[in-house]
Amino acid sequence: MNAIHKKRLIIVCVGVVAFAAAAGLVLFALNENINLFYSPTQVAEGEAPVNKRIRVGGMVATGSVQREPDSLKVLFVVTDYENNLTIHYDRVLPDLFREGQGIVATGKLDQNGQFRASEVLAKHDENYMPPEVSDMLEKRGVDATGTTAKP
Numbered sequence: 001m002n003a004i005h006k007k008r009l010i011i012v013c014v015g016v017v018a019f020a021a022a023a024g025l026v027l028f029a030l031n032e033n034i035n036l037f038y039s040p041t042q043v044a045e046g047e048a049p050v051n052k053r054i055r056v057g058g059m060v061a062t063g064s065v066q067r068e069p070d071s072l073k074v075l076f077v078v079t080d081y082e083n084n085l086t087i088h089y090d091r092v093l094p095d096l097f098r099e100g101q102g103i104v105a106t107g108k109l110d111q112n113g114q115f116r117a118s119e120v121l122a123k124h125d126e127n128y129m130p131p132e133v134s135d136m137l138e139k140r141g142v143d144a145t146g147t148t149a150k151p
Contacts, residue, residue, distance in 0.1 A: 035106060037132040040078055040085035041140075048109050056085060056115060057104035057133045065099055078103065081142045087115045094122040102133040 001009075037055045038048040048054055061084060064077035073090045076099075087105050097103065097120065107117035 040083040044083040096122040
């Protein structure tokens with residue numbers, strides 16, 4: 001192998017290594033930003049990862065919203081009519097947030113099974129429900145009120 005071939009081989013090898021490193025960094029970054037959706041039942045069954053950013057959703061249970069006076073802290077229960085999950089949130093809730101409606105919360109599940117939300121999304125009108133929540137309720141065979149859906 002002459003000197004020109006060796007140079008070309010080194011350049012190709014360096015290029016392949018650089019491309020592999022860049023692809024690895026991109027895949028790592030994308031993997032860190034994926035927010036998977038979990039229902040309260042999946043969280044209760046231990047399917048949701050701890051200390052990773054995830055989304056949970058369901059219907060806000062009636063009578064479950066508890067606000068701390070003189071602060072933005074609020075606790076509320078989200079249900080899929082099979083299991084419940086208490087969500088801790090310390091920011092301003094959306095104007096359309098109400099009991100008995102579907103929401104999706106983004107945050108982390110801690111070691112104690114407490115969900116700390118960093119964002120809460122509520123439906124924007126009376127006819128809309130987040131797709132994840134409506135799909136989850138449909139799989140459970142219930143409607144938005146928790147009654148058995150007709151076949």
